Structure formats: structure tokens, C-alpha cells
Amino acid sequence: MSLKAKIQGATGNAEYTQKVASLLARLDAQIPASLRLPESLLENPPLNVTSIPETCGLLTPEELAVTGLDATDVLARIASGQLTAVETVAAFGKRAAIAHQLTACLTDFFLDEGVEQAKALDGYFKREGKVVGPLHGLPISIKDSFPVKGRWGSGGFLSNIELSADDCDMTKILRKLGAVFYVKTNQPQTIMHLESQSFYGRTLNPYNINLSSGGSSGGESALVAMKGSCMGIGSDGGGSIRGPCAFTGLYGIRPSCKTTPMGGTIWYQPGHDGTLASSGPMCSSSRDMRLLVGAVLDAKPWLLDPGLIPLPLSVPDISQRKLRVGVMIHDDVVLPHPPMLRAMKLAKAKLEASPEVEVVDYVPLNHEEGYGIIRTLFFEDGAETIRRCLKEGGEDMLPLTEWVISPPHTKNHDVVQAWELRAKRDDYRRAYSDHWQKQGCDVVLCPPFSGTASRHDTAKYWAYTAIWNLLDYPGAVFPTGLIADPALDTVDANFTPMGPDDDYNHSLFAAPEAYVGAPVNLQVISSRFNDGLVLAAQDVIERIVKS
């Protein structure tokens, strides 16, 4: 199948079709002719496209070297004068153009603006002999729903697309710290799928283009996995940072809500505060997560948005104590697919063998109930707003939209019913907090999803991430280095489903070869506001798991 067929986006009425055609023509025209991949490749792409930037001949060895760096390294080289901001954004920009042709990850490409920004930064550096801030010259890719002044943005529907009049809080802060913007990235219709198919198209997983790059920040994950960016900004209200990072072998953290900026993002349910999302980094190294979260919090985002809590990042020194790690192989509702189980079991064995940590079996508390609560909270209006957004744009409802707003979870509430729902949420949180404390774990290691990257239109069980959103427990994902391998990951013939969700999930793995090459990530969780502990523990756990 050609890429063009694979990346098909949402359909709609005649007016919709015409508008989308014009948007896609705009986006296509933004990709310079000099960076076009051969049509033959696009007609017959390999399953794994991650090495094409290196083999296609469009990037110089220097550009390949630069785009192989993580953000920490990029910043160090720019700050020491070994690399200019212009060289940096040009390299990542070129690679992003290639990544987009293979995965449909972008929604806006404006390398020229990025180069102008970078020139100004280089000028400052030359003149003043110092950097403007901790992110001086770092190209950062931005999810479509985070406005960048003068650029395209949307809230997951054609009907709320805009040319943004101003930066949102996050991009305002990043810009002030020295970041350079050059691309915006795809997200799904509604921004509420764990995949990324929108009016712009469907984003593919670069490790296996028959799989999803995840969602809702799935443009970011595909782009960063292709090294068309070394630092992406996503948001996560149900798994939208951790899911896509897990699907594509990246690092990503969902910080505790109300710590990182979400102000000014495009959202079709403004004022809906029953459950919230937070913004965070999607990147290629553990240290880059700290770098980004630390820099943003040091910039005091609560001075822009008084809804934020003034809690700077504090990563504890855990080198002198034995970390207590709860291991949750599954959540008592859905058994993850064999590659994920293999990774979890390996990780558990490695941790148990390590003198650095104490391992206990973590017992989940009614995750099915919790998942039901957050699913109900997502659309307290019975998804009337979503239907209106679709109607206004003449946009057809995608299958995963239909699924995510399906009864019995999604229903309309009057305000008293909404209070009752929120009280139920608070009761669950309280019971969970008691339960968590009784188990006495510093962190929990668990799957980030019920499998590896999903096949298209199948990512329906989000509870491995969404339960922590409901609880507002921060979580980070990291790659194990393992990949799905049909030779190792076979169907369990003795499988007995724990329930219908489990049965459905199992059915998706009937053909293990469908998942070949998918990276396997794991997730580290701690209780609310212990973001620093998540980061510290993730480092230790990754080192042990990979030892």
C-alpha cells in the first residue's frame, strides 16, 4: 500500500473536502522541492522507515550528526560555540521534512521562520558572548493545539483551525528561554484518541508504518522518533504524551496537573475542569525530560497562569537509599500483549536481582471503575460539543471518536449530576491514596499500554495511562530497548479473558507479526506531585533493566 493511502485523514462534506484539500496543498507546498523523497519510495515504503533520513542522501553527514544529538547535547554545543542555532534548526528542519513525507507527522512547516529566530539568537550570542536562556537555540516541535504566534493551530477539528494571534503560555515561555520553532505536529480528531488521525491525515509509526504512532501527541512522537526533532511538546489528559512516546520508543513525562502550562491552548471544552491535561516533553533521553520540565518550571509559569501551582521541579537524591518499586504486570482488567509481558517480566527479574531496589508486587485498586469514571468525566455533556464541532466543519466522525464518546460512559449531565460525578472522582482518589500509602511504594513500574504500538483504530483501552490521569499521579515512560518480535512473542493458547476488554485486547494480537519492530516501553508512576521522584526513579530503573 502506498503511503498516500495509509495516511488518509478524516472525510467530510464537499465544503470540508475542499478546505482540507487547500490545507494539505499549503502543507505540501511548505516542503521544499530540494527535500522531496523519490515517488518510488513513497509508493513502496519499507515497514520501518527510521533509517531513510540516513540513506536517502538528502542530509549531509553534519546534519545527520546534529540530528543524532539529544537536546542536552545540542544546547551544550550551541552554548559553547561549537554549533550555531541556524545550523541546528536547519538540520532538524530538513530531517522533519523527510519525516513528514514518511509519517504524515506535521501540520505546519515553517523552517524559514525558525532560521530567522535562530539568526537572531546567533547574533545575540556573538554580540553578548552568552545565551539568552537555558534553551538557547534548541529547535522544539509543537503539538498543533499549542498556539505559536502567526502559525496554524487547531483543537482537533477543521472547525477550530486558526492562524494563531499569539503564543500560548507554553510557547511564550519556551520562546523566552531561547527555543526555536519550526514545525507543528498532528493530533487526532477530538484530541482524544490514543492515535493521531485528523483532517490533516493519519500519522504512522516510523518503526512499523502499519501501526499507529499513538495519540493524541502522535505527530510529535513520529517526528521525534524520526529525529526530525529532539524535543517535542505534547499534552496528556488520558495518556497523550506517554502513549505516543511508548509507541515509538521515546522518553516522555506527564507532569502533575497544574504545574506545567496549558494556558492558551486550543480546546473545545473551555472551563471543563473535571479532569485536566498537563503539558510535557517528548524526547530521546531521560535527561532531556528533566531539562525541559526544570527549565519551564524555573520560568515560573504560575506568573502567567494563576491557576498553576508554584512547585519548582525537585529531583531527590535517591542514591543513598533503597528504592521501593511496586511492579504491576497487569491491572486485573486487561492482560498486555506478549511483547509487553516479556518486557515487564524481564524488568521485574532484573530489579529483583539488584541490591539497589526492593521489589514488591503492586496491587491495583479497581482500575476498571476508575477508567469508567474518567471516561465519563471526559465528556460531561454527552459529547454534544464534539458533535457540534464536527457539524460546524462538515467533518465526519472517525471510528475512534465514535468509540470514545460511546455509552454507557459518555452521557449528558445536569450540573448536579456533574457535581455527583466529581464527588465520585474525589472518593475514588481518596480511596486510592489510602491504598497507595498502604503498599508503601516509592514508585510503580507498569505497562504504559495494553501492548506495543496499536494497529489503526484499535487503541480503546487507555486505562494503563488514564487511571493515573484520574488520580493525577505523574508518570514517565522510557524505552526498554526491546522490540516486538513474532519469534518470541507468540499467542498464549491458554488465555482466559478477565472480561470483555481483555477479550478484545487479546483478539488484537491474533497475528503477532503485525507488531513486528514495535518498540516496548515501560512506565514509572509515583503519587501526586512526586514528579521529581518519578524522574529520579526512572533513571535508576532504566539503568538496572538495561544492565
Next chain:
Amino acid sequence: MSLKAKIQGATGNAEYTQKVASLLARLDAQIPASLRLPESLLENPPLNVTSIPETCGLLTPEELAVTGLDATDVLARIASGQLTAVETVAAFGKRAAIAHQLTACLTDFFLDEGVEQAKALDGYFKREGKVVGPLHGLPISIKDSFPVKGRWGSGGFLSNIELSADDCDMTKILRKLGAVFYVKTNQPQTIMHLESQSFYGRTLNPYNINLSSGGSSGGESALVAMKGSCMGIGSDGGGSIRGPCAFTGLYGIRPSCKTTPMGGTIWYQPGHDGTLASSGPMCSSSRDMRLLVGAVLDAKPWLLDPGLIPLPLSVPDISQRKLRVGVMIHDDVVLPHPPMLRAMKLAKAKLEASPEVEVVDYVPLNHEEGYGIIRTLFFEDGAETIRRCLKEGGEDMLPLTEWVISPPHTKNHDVVQAWELRAKRDDYRRAYSDHWQKQGCDVVLCPPFSGTASRHDTAKYWAYTAIWNLLDYPGAVFPTGLIADPALDTVDANFTPMGPDDDYNHSLFAAPEAYVGAPVNLQVISSRFNDGLVLAAQDVIERIVKS
């Protein structure tokens, strides 16, 4: 007029009347015969009843001395063995019984239980030679809506009265820290008046029994002003700690929401999180506010309630810098009554003359709009729940209930309208935050109310406190030592109203002698989460104002 006539509570149908009679009989029977004031005094009470505990002959000189201490002193004496917990609670308990007969401040009197608790604490102290915690032996009075295990409680209606099965979070923590419980205190119907008239009766202001002791924590304020308690616990969602403390010359702080415990309190709109209340101390010294808030936060209330933010109290050292104080004499909507204006002007002059502080005129930002937003947020269901609570108890609606739920502010919302309302709230908060930062004040000094203690059924303009609830800016009130004096506080013949609320407020002061003897407090505000700065600044400002 006899006290019995003055303290008349809410009326209702026959069943209601019978139930209330039985509750009042229970409460009356709880007051020991040995502590009864003479009927002649209750038939013809003086306007100011604060000295009656000293003159009535029912308390020993030792008991009068103990009840004259603040909490810090009480604790120091108990911890050093100079005073026993039993002596302490007995003294405060006896004085509370007297206070109740004069002001109708109590809803439950259980000195016997308090004495038992105190005996156990004294036993521990004798045995172990140390205290159980930082509040060892301190008698603390508790607002009716905060459950104390085994005692009466209510959520402001006869229909939600209960014998509490368990402590709420606040009383659980206080008990663990060593506090002793012996009384619960009155609050208004709905817990949403700035006065305190409920099915138990109407609480009177001890400095002028024709005036209100404020609300909704008005049982606490009357009791603490009578020295029947040296530490009371109230809650404040619109002014319910600061208002009553201001009306009765006490110290009180409304901490930033989600820092102090509210879990397990009785509330008829559970899950309504559009605007919140926080709990805090009502007491007779500045240092006691720090003591209580510090002790509660040190006990990590967020481990009980995961909705709380882990922010321990941090009072900054401001001795080495010049505090920048914004002075807001009025809010551009309602001009405070002459006693309050006199106090504000005196305070401003003293502050301007001090080298320790820099004084600027603080400009309010659309407080009328903000007050409208929070009034609308209070009852997003158009007060249907209130009507149900009244109906279920056969309880008549009091005039201030009718007022507080009146249109145009109170209206029913569907969930999308509720989101819109919350978005409006967030926009206001954001605009205000920018405005606040532009003025660059550490704190603002302003009136806590549009006058001193109110005449009954007239406290309708809460914006001097409620605006800070909407913004979640912490605030403390303190006594200036001034009192309303008809010789000094005369009607301004040249008054021109700024609007209808101003006109109404002015009309209430037509007879200045009505307010004779009412204490005048002022309020110190800082931006969200700067609770420690409020406390530090309040100390400095009070010292200068009283110099």
C-alpha cells in the same frame, strides 16, 4: 428585648418545630445548672456582654486567668507543667457555657468528653514527661459543619443534621496533635450568610448584641470573643472566617484553598468544585494563626486528602526589606461605613509615616464583575439543592437565604453553561493576576467588610472578602483596637452613591449609634499561596498601625 427574643432561629412546619424544640432542649440540658446566669440578666442584658464572664461570679480568678490566655500561652504552660489539660478545658468550658447563654453561639456542649480527653493527655504527660503533639491539651472549638466523632453536626439545615460517625480530616488531625474538643458552634442556614442564624438560633455579637457576630463561622467568633475558646476552627468560602473575626475583633486567616483540610465536612453540594472554601483558625492573637496553620500543615493533611497540595507553611523573614503595601480604602463599588473609613485612613497615615513600608494606592480591578461571578458560582444549580434541603426539613427560608440565591446571579446551568461560567472565572483570575503583578505590591491592606459588624439580615455585600475567595488570594484580618463610636463616626451628608449596592450600604448607617462598640478590623491580602507572606506582613502592619 430579652435575649430569648433576640436569638430566635429559623422557623418551619410542625414537624420541624417539634424537632428543633427537642434539639434546643438537648442543648439547654447540656449546660450545667451550676453555670446558669440569672434570669434577670437574660431578660435585660446589657448591649455589651463581654465582661459578664468576669462579673457574674461563676468563674474563679484562676479560670478567668486561664481563659485570658491565647493558645500559644496555654500550650506553653501545659507543656511546662504549670497548667493541666483538665484545668484548661474546664475553664474554657465553663466560660463557653456562659458565652452561649449570652450569644447563642453553641450547637453542642460536651465538656465531660473534653475533660476525659484532657485526663488522658495529662496522664500521658505525667507518665512520659512530654506532650503528645504541638497542640497537647489545647481546647479547640469547632464549627458545626466539621464532624467530631460522636457529636452533633450539620450542614446548615435541620435536614442534614447528624450524630457524626467519624472525625472529619481537620478534627482527626487536631485530635492527633493533642487538641481537646468540648463544644461545637453555630452557623447560618445554608452556611452561606455573613451572619449566623440557623435552626439552632441566631448568634449575637458580644460587643453589641443588636449586631451580628458574622457568618458563616459566627458561633466561633462570638465564642472566641467571649473567651469561651481561645482557638476556633472555621471555614471560609466567601468570607466566613474573616467576616466573623472582623465583626468581633479577632484574628483569623483564610488560607489558600486546597492547603488546609476540608475533607469530611458536611456540605450539601458535594463535588461542586467551581469555587471552594478552606479551613482556618479564629483566635485572639496573631501568633496563634501561625501556630494553628503551621501545626496542621506540618501534619501533612495531603496524606489524608489527596486533593490537597503539599505546601507547608513558610513565613518569610521580611525584617530586612521594605514591604510594599497597597492600600485599598474602598473597592470602587461600595464605600465602607465611617468607622471602617476612619480605621483605613488612620492605618494609611501610620503606614505612610513608617520607614519600614512603602505605601501605594491599590487600584481594584472590576470587583463588581468578580463578585457577580462568585455569586453565580456558589449555586450553579439555581439553588435547587438548597430548596430541597429546606423542604426535606420543613424549614422556612430565611431572608438572607432568599437574598443569597436571588437572581440575576443565581441561575440553573446545564453542564456546558457551567463550563462557560468556570471559563469566565478563569479569565477573570488571569486578568486579575496580571493586574496584581503590575501594581507590584507584596500585600494589600483593605477593609474586610463594608462596615463593622452588621445589623441583622443586612450583610449582603460580601465583595470585600468574596473577591479574594474567587481569586483564591489568602487573607487575614486583625483588630485595630478601634471601635465604632457615634461621636466620631457620623453620616456623610455629601454622600453620592457609586451604585445601588453602595446606596443600600449607606442607608444601613443612617443611625450611627446602632453600631456603637463594634470592633473595627482590617484585612491583609496577598496573592495565591503567599499565606506566609500574609502572616508576616500582618504582624508588621498591625505593629505600625497600633504604634
